[in-house]
Every structure is written in structure tokens, then in C-alpha cells.
Amino acid sequence: MLSQASRKEVLRKLEAKVGHPVNEEELTQETKRAITRLTEVQRNLFAISEILEGEQSRINQNALLSLSSKLRKDNEMERHAAGVKDLQKVIDDKISEISAHILQEEEAIRSGNIPPRREGILEAVELKCPECGATLPLPTGRFVKCDYCKTTLSIQDVSSQIKDMIQSI
Amino acid sequence: MTLRDYLLPGEEVKFSSRRNVRYGTKSYQVILSDRRIILYAERGALFKNDDVVVQRLDDLQGVKYREEGIIAKKGIIRLQSLRSEMDLSGPAEEIKTLYQQMMRFM
Numbered sequence: 001m002l003s004q005a006s007r008k009e010v011l012r013k014l015e016a017k018v019g020h021p022v023n024e025e026e027l028t029q030e031t032k033r034a035i036t037r038l039t040e041v042q043r044n045l046f047a048i049s050e051i052l053e054g055e056q057s058r059i060n061q062n063a064l065l066s067l068s069s070k071l072r073k074d075n076e077m078e079r080h081a082a083g084v085k086d087l088q089k090v091i092d093d094k095i096s097e098i099s100a101h102i103l104q105e106e107e108a109i110r111s112g113n114i115p116p117r118r119e120g121i122l123e124a125v126e127l128k129c130p131e132c133g134a135t136l137p138l139p140t141g142r143f144v145k146c147d148y149c150k151t152t153l154s155i156q157d158v159s160s161q162i163k164d165m166i167q168s169i
Numbered sequence: 170m171t172l173r174d175y176l177l178p179g180e181e182v183k184f185s186s187r188r189n190v191r192y193g194t195k196s197y198q199v200i201l202s203d204r205r206i207i208l209y210a211e212r213g214a215l216f217k218n219d220d221v222v223v224q225r226l227d228d229l230q231g232v233k234y235r236e237e238g239i240i241a242k243k244g245i246i247r248l249q250s251l252r253s254e255m256d257l258s259g260p261a262e263e264i265k266t267l268y269q270q271m272m273r274f275m
Contacts, residue, residue, distance in 0.1 A: 002275040
């Protein structure tokens, strides 16, 4: 469900950039793989946004909590939301890059040439726990826990790694 | 009967809630498999009866998470499928974990 929604969203943005519907069958393997990996990250970002909105809903519903949050200048939620927005921007930039590449591929096919190769890394980059170096799952909330050393990391702690991951696609 | 009797051949349990969550007026343990969300409760003091509610993950159209409460945080997951809507509620941390686990299979 969420995977489909994420793929639709990525394709919708790609099509908006390319200016016409994108037929995935006509794309090169590298581009298809890049879209799939971008979809995975987008999917997790959707999940994190939903959790943040859900947590914020409690404060928004209640005038007392809302006021106390304002008085305490409790901006932790805002920082997390800004972090997610920042990651979404990195995804959008990657979508722009992929759409430019799709246009190049289409142009090459039209003129009877071989489509240019993408320069993305073939192996998927994984998140690593800064404490023990074990592979971390992509976060689906504000925090992610290392299955190996049990360290709990906030999305801010791994956001630079996620950015690198998106940029390497 | 045990939960095992309600699993389909090859169905794998991925997560089960530590605490019960509420669905409607009753409380259940939530079991998340690779295919379904299973709400399971054993009822009756002397004569045990199983109370099982099942929702296929493939049928889900949307999952929303929200929190309520001033002091104690209550988490609510709304599962929307073509035919029905289910609200599962309970302690926010438990429900949030359930939501995050569900996201891994959707």
C-alpha cells in the first residue's frame, strides 16, 4: 500500500519534471533501479511524516497542550519536521536529476544512439550505526534502534547518512 | 485453540504486541504477520473461547496514526480498507511501535 503510494508519488514528480508520462518499460535498468531505491526512501519518509503528524495531532487538538508547548518553546517536533522536510528536498533534487537523465535517454533513443549510463552506485548504500557499525534499518519514525548494540538514534543522528544514501542513488 | 491454529500455511508472525490494544469495546493482543493483522483474545474464565479478528494487509487502502490525551498519551491507528475501517487504540508507545512494524510490510 505505502510502497505503491510512494512509487506513484515519485513517478508523479518525475512526470511533472519530464513533462510527459513516463513509461517505466522504456527506461534503462539503472534508471528503473534508481526509481525503486528512491521509492524505498520516500516510503519511509511518508511513514515518519505520518508519525510526526500523529504526535502533533494530540497537541493541536488541545488548547492547553498547545499553549504549554508554545510557552516552553518546545521545538523538538519542529526540528524533526524540518529534518524530514530537508530529506524530502534531497529526494526532490534526486528526482530532478533522474528526470534530466530520462530526457537524455529518450533523446539518445530518438536519435538512434545508446542511452548514456547513469553514474549511481550499483550497490545500495546502507545506514550504519555510529556506535557499533552494524547495519541500521531505514527509520520509520523519529528514532531508530540498532538491533545489535540497542543504541537508539534520532533521525537527526542518521540524517546525513540518509542524505548520502539518496545522493548515491 | 491457540493462535497457531489461526495462521495460514507458510504465514510468518513478524510482531506481536506486548500489551493489549482496544478494538471497539474489547481488548486484544495484536499479531502482525507477513500477510495479515490478527487481533486475538482468549475469553471466558472457565470455558475458554477464542475471539479473533483478521485484516489482510493487501486489502488496506490507508493507515493513519494519531495521538490523543492530555496526561496519558493514547495512540490510535485507523486502518482503512475498501469495505471497512478499524480503529486500534492503546498506549501511544505500543501503538506507534505497531504502526512502525506495519509499515515494514506495506
